[in-house]
Amino acid sequence: MTPPLLSIGDLTVALPRGADRPFALERVALDLVPGEIHCVVGESGSGKSMTAMAVMGLLAEGVEATEGRIDFRGCDLLRLDEAEMRKVRGREIGMIFQEPMTALNPLRTIGDQIGEMFRAHTDLSGPEIAKRVPALLADVHIPDPAAAARAYPHELSGGQRQRAMIAMALALEPAILIADEPTTALDVTTQAQILALIRELQERRGTAVLFITHDFGVVAEIATRVTVMQNGRVVEQGAADDVLDRPQHPYTKALIAAVPSLEPPPRPRLAASHEAALTIDHVSKTYGRRGLFGASKRVVHAVRDVSLSLPRGATLGIVGESGSGKSTLARLIVRLLDPDRGAIRLGDVDIAALSRRALRAQTRHIQMVFQDPHASLNPRHKAGELVAQGLIVHGTPRKAALARAAELFALVGLDPAGVDRYPHEFSGGQRQRIGLARALAVGPEVLIADEPVSALDVSVQAQVLDLLVRLKTELGLSMVFITHDLRVAAQICDRIAVMRNGEVVEIADTVDLFAAPRHPYTRALLAAVPGRHWIPPVPERRIVGA
Amino acid sequence: MKVLRLFLSSPAAVIGFALFLVVVAMAASADLAYPGDPLDLAGRPLQWPFTNPRFPLGTDVQGRDIAAVIFHGARVTLAIGGAATAIAMTIGIAVGALAGYHGGLVDEILMRLTEAFQTLPNFLLLLVFIAVFGSDIATVILAIGVVSWPASARLTRAEFLTLRSREFVQAARVLGMRDLPIIFREILPNALPPVIVYASVVMAVAILLESALAFLNLSDPNVPSWGNLIGTGRAVLRTQWYVSAIPGVAILITVLAVSLVGQGLNDALNPRLKGRP
Structure with missing residues (x-):
């Protein structure tokens, strides 16, 4: 097996006193291998988003990683200081969020915000950046990339905004992309397009994707490996087919059993003359x-x-x-x-x-x-x-x-x-x-x-x-x-x-x-x-x- | 209760509340400490404080005991602050609630009315009221209340605008509830916290407005208010400055106390606005 790109080991994150439980995450272990889409799935409060935030070093104030390590390229991300972490974020690990409208600054154009990635992390000149941005937008299949670069966030549809977010996250060709419920706020047809896009880009560039979701349908659509979380603990981990078709842990079984089937159950037909x-x-x-x-x-x-x-x-x-x-x-x-x-x-x-x-x-x-x-x-x-x-x-x-x-x-x-x-x-x-x-x-x-x-x-x-x-x-x-x-x-x-x-x-x-x-x-x-x-x-x- | 605990955890709020209690205690003990009419002649006029043990805070131009006026004045000040605030908040909440809940034409009319009040400086408006209706203390209180409501109406309206489209309000409408119960039983309790906080601002301003009137000798001269004392001290401001300064400090402390309590309430009712401890 290929050595993992990112390895989370025994990660424990403590919540501030007075929270409903002492730990947000308890001894979470997870490996991300190059070229895989690793879905972290769980219900609300399972700690799936907290795991992503811990990797990015974006834990809320008062919430701290007390134990464990997050190994990436030979160093432990938990030990990096803020300046070193800034170099990792964006350049090495990109992230996309659930709600593209709030993740984008409404007062700046899409092109300006994507260009920010290059200005922050590289020495590229202005004209060079201006050339790169439409190319990136074309990569995520936004129609008329040059116009989209000049547009403000509210001028794009939800799906296009999420595409722009993906373009931004992938601007510097990071080794890892973290996607936190990226399709939850989108309509089902748009969701299908965004999922296809993430998979296409992942295959083309070999990016490893850590995909956080609550939806087993999405997991079935996109995952190569799956981690199931409950109350801050990992309860099951394995290849997507194994977890989806042969779940071992009772919690996974219960979750999968609760997913409504797309097959309508047989039911008596309504008589045409039925009283309304x-x-x-x-x-x-x-x-x-x-x-x-x-x-x-x-x-x-x-x-x-x-x-x-x-x-x-x-x-x-x-x-x-x-x-x-x-x-x-x-x-x-x-x-x-x-x-x-x-x-x-x-x-x-x-x-x-x-x-x-x-x-x-x-x-x-x-x-x-x-x-x-x-x-x-x-x-x-x-x-x-x-x-x-x-x-x-x-x-x-x-x-x-x-x-x-x-x-x-x-x-x-x-x-x-x-x-x-x-x-x-x-x-x-x-x-x-x-x-x-x-x-x-x-x-x-x-x-x-x-x-x-x-x-x-x-x-x-x-x-x-x-x-x-x-x-x-x-x-x-x-x-x-x-x-x-x-x-x-x-x-x-x-x-x-x-x-x-x-x-x-x-x-x-x-x-x-x-x-x-x-x-x-x-x-x-x-x-x-x-x-x-x-x-x-x-x-x-x-x-x-x- | 959680709100009370949060309120007591802020030192500024506790200091404010303690100062406010001192003013209340002065008002309550005025008759015991200084029986008789504080406006009566008590001794030789214009004695400096701490010179005569009978008059610890000295006497004013007309030979009144300043300490007695301060104690009795606390009553007037609290009465003005309380009553004027109650009037202003009642009008403000009623106007804001109706405008915010009904929207459309009702909103349009009530808000234009509110703006008419807001465009006039409220002190000028107050002077007009006093000039027309006289300067009896009840009239003064009523007039202060009537010029102070527009801001609270706008605040209430803003709260109602966000709350009226909430699903629990829709649920009440689907259940067939009438408008007035929806406004007062369903929406108002949720809209009140910021309005209550704002009441402390109205109270502070009401106290200051009365003092300003009294300074111009336009308030009721027959009540022992702090403002009246400042007004009488104006004539001797350069030589016997203490006559105006002592009630001035009393007003300052009272307004500060009310503001601190308001700030503490704000932090307690909206704990998210405050940084985590």
Whole structure:
């Protein structure tokens, strides 16, 4: 075996006193060999990003490596002083970050920022740098590199910004590239392109890549070797095929088992004549209006003439990338936004035409679960009050409502004693359960779930999905499920509508959509799902359909 | 409580709070220490401090006991600071909350009104109020409150603008909650911390505004306020400077105390802004 380029041995990183655990990393060992893509995978808090930061010498103040070594080219990076470390960063080890918009300086052009790499580390002249920059941008396949070099970060798309970041990281041809969740903030089709680019550059230049991710699909797509981390420890390490197809450690097995399969489970077909619980009829919504003095501003068609129907007792998935209008549509259905045109019928009632007073009475029939488990619960109220809120609004006496809240806690799998705790005392998955209990408290017939699991770790995500499906069946709910994740959609939806630029481009039963997508965009989406060829080895976990 | 512990961990905040307690103690013990009307003639006018054991801080132009005026004045100062601040914050929070939550036309109208108040220097506006409505102490307090609210309205509005699009507010709307409960029960408690901190600034400024009025002999002459004492000392400023200087120091200490408490509150309520210990 080739000698490792970078060797992390027994690395222990201590957290400041008062943190939730004494060590961020405990005896982490990891070798990076030239020419490999080494994925470090784990859930939030596993220490995967901390490992990358330790290598770069960028640990936060108060966080210190107390033991171990990071050997690179015969010296221990932990022993280098700041000036020596600066020579390593950028020149020897490049890094790309999760969010390219915040990693780039908004006030300087892309070309200027890439040129900075040469100015900081080399003696190249100005004209020489000006020649190199477009060549680098061409290397990462940015269209019209000369124009991109003159552009400011906000003028590029998210994918192009990430390409520019990669160009910057690779400017000095470093031996190692560290990528910290580089595709997490990107849409799935862009993610596929960036992953392909990283692999192409890696093969062409022989760079060793340390790739931090939480997504097993991405691991299956790109990794040659895998390290699985949990709570600051390495639990499993090995060649990608071995870890993905024959996981040894129970934690790895559990993580892989929690990854939803892209294969939709068999489910009874919806009858064509099924009664509709919710009908969306030619609904449109535009943003932007005329300015104060008649100057016309840019108008965005967030939702354009969308017609959908949700059969009673079924789950209708709405999938699309960012900016497709799927969240706007969800907010139109519950009238957080007012539609410009069209009707939204819940039974016989047109919600879109109701006055605000009449709408308040209707809210108990249609409820919403939100995406962000941290922002969706008011931090100043106790969890029980949050759940009881809706009942109190609709006239239940406070005491009875609080008693009902405790019952709902049990229903969503939380300890009823938790009603007296505040939201920050719960984990992300538990908070999402509280959000679900709040929505279910008023006894809705239709539930709108807006990306309810996308902020959760994969194992928690599986639990919340299971709960959602179980409650939907038990309570006879109809559900609109909005997601960007086709794996989740495959498992939970009976029928899926694909949205792009505010329009529904295809709508089909889930089985048909995955087996034979008709619209080219649907095909592109499916082709871009990372790790689509990898079939998780563990016996399929069943998320029971309706 | 965590906020209290953080507050007490800052020496500046503790000193400020201690000074503030001293002022409160003076106000509380005024009747015991100096019974009777502090505005009555007490002895020969213009005695220097520390010359007569009966008048440790001396006497002013009209022969009043300066120490008695300082003790009783603490009451007036606290009353002005407290009441004017309460008025200003109530108006400011109400205007800011309505403008920030509703947006659109309501926001437009309320903010133009706020700007109308902000473009006029507030001391000039205060003089106009006093000139029109008289200089009774209650009028003075009300006028100070009415000229001091715009900044707190803007601050509250800014907080509401970021909070109103949060998912927990949307959730409350989806549950069918009415606007007023959403504003006061859901959003306001989350918007309050910076506004409370700002209240300390308003209080300090309110105390200074009253002193400035009194210095121009435009405040209520029938109350023993520190500002009035400075005003009477103005005539003898070059020879008997202590008449103005003593209440001046009292005002300085009180305003400093209020500001330090505000700073301490700020650090305690926004611990992330402070460097890690």
